[in-house]
Amino acid sequence: MSPILRAGRLITPQLLVAALLAALAGSALAIDAEDLRFDTTEDLYQVCAADPASPAQLACTGFIEATVQYHDGIANKRDMKRLICYSEGTTIGDGRAAFVTWAEANKGDATLMGEQPVVGLVRALAEAYPCR
Numbered sequence: 514m515s516p517i518l519r520a521g522r523l524i525t526p527q528l529l530v531a532a533l534l535a536a537l538a539g540s541a542l543a544i545d546a547e548d549l550r551f552d553t554t555e556d557l558y559q560v561c562a563a564d565p566a567s568p569a570q571l572a573c574t575g576f577i578e579a580t581v582q583y584h585d586g587i588a589n590k591r592d593m594k595r596l597i598c599y600s601e602g603t604t605i606g607d608g609r610a611a612f613v614t615w616a617e618a619n620k621g622d623a624t625l626m627g628e629q630p631v632v633g634l635v636r637a638l639a640e641a642y643p644c645r
Contacts, residue, residue: 549569549572551576551630552630553626553627553628553629553630553633554616554625554626554627554628554629554630554632554633554634555616555626555627556630557573557576557612557616557630557633557634558612558613558616558617558620558626558633560572560573560576561573561576561577561609561612561613561616562613562616562617570609573609574605574609576630576634577605577608577609577612577634578605580631580634580635580638581597581599581605581608581638584596584597584635594644595644596635596638596639596644597635597638597639597642597644598642598643598644598645599638599642600642603642608638608641611637611638611640611641611642612633612634612637612638614637614641615633615636615637615640615641616633616637
């Protein structure tokens with residue numbers, strides 16, 4: 514392929530393709546900051562209940578994974594009582610589904626849904642994956 518000359522600058526096809534891919538990737542991941550608020554459990558529910566194809570799901574997945582990793586790290590290193598006891602093979606998707614189900618069942622409870630999202634998430638996961 515030959516280079517393309519535009520406005521006195523040489524643009525190679527590779528550069529053009531790279532720029533196009535970067536532009537497309539940026540627009541595909543563009544979401545409003547308002548869509549990703551994490552002030553309350555209700556906020557986390559709205560993010561996690563979004564369309565599975567939505568980039569918001571990346572934020573939900575990251576929040577759940579970070580919470581569970583922190584829980585596991587603290588409980589395992591400090592001999593603290595575990596709050597969440599999931600079985601081997603449990604996925605972040607399973608945790609997301611458990612949280613969304615719990616949040617839908619508790620939508621009418623302003624106290625629970627008004628808590629910090631990490632508290633609501635741990636409540637939901639502890640209910641779905643209790644320690645016995």
